[in-house]
Amino acid sequence: MHTENNLSTIIQYLITHNITISSAESCSGGLISKMITDIPGCSTIYPGGVCAYSNEMKKKWLNVKSSTLEQYGAVSAETALEMAQGIRNVTGSYYGISTTGIAGPGGGSVEKPVGLVYIAVVGPNYQRVEKLPLNPNIPLTRATIQQQAAEYALHMLYDSLKPKEMQNEV
């Protein structure tokens, strides 16, 4: 994971290499979209994204299956993957990225505690889903969970680019 890169560098890289992405956010609540659109020129690689907070909108906008939500729950690797696949399909972007998790302070349980977040990246013939590794040195608040989820999603995307999109680099 290339955490040495800041977010601006990652978005600039996508712009320079014309790699289109779209975001499907639940627990990060629009923060990924904000991070991307903070960067001038992003419109060439970012047609848009959704914050699908409710299960209804996950189904409607992202084509997440009811059976997936029922069997695994909204906060699951399976739902994260379907969200990323869904946003990629609907936008036609090269990559789709997603987050789904429990930002708290409510909504946690023993099985699925506050801070549990799944993040997915889907590209052509490629898919990857991870449980967010929470930084033990950062206090666990709603804001820090959302921030870590959004940042990790973009770093995971950047990490996923290699070596395919970088193979022509000197």
Add this chain to the structure above:
Amino acid sequence: MHTENNLSTIIQYLITHNITISSAESCSGGLISKMITDIPGCSTIYPGGVCAYSNEMKKKWLNVKSSTLEQYGAVSAETALEMAQGIRNVTGSYYGISTTGIAGPGGGSVEKPVGLVYIAVVGPNYQRVEKLPLNPNIPLTRATIQQQAAEYALHMLYDSLKPKEMQNEV
């Protein structure tokens, strides 16, 4: 315009009164969504929103008409209204809010300069669209335009609630 209210107070008000909203953002790029989802408990009133950055996604997600985009442009009162109507229709929320504008630094023209933003609020039997009144005391940057657009949209929504939703208040 009730600018004395901070954003957290506005979202809390919506939660307390169970007034559902959804956002359709272009130039504010997800910031409205982030502002809403910063507040715990927002999931009861916020099913979600879209950042429809490209015209394609404005049409696909929000049902903005091609003829509107061609005749008035993406940055126009007409498009802002259709975006807010569109997100309200697709989510079933009580209110739809939207932003469309030129956050810069590129993309401006004499007719439509950087900083030109239209914001719309649509509710049942209600619609309102305004040109963002830029604060002359704030330097005009991409970040400050996005911030002012998102904040104004939420204040405009709050302002729109009165007196209908408040008429039963003591």
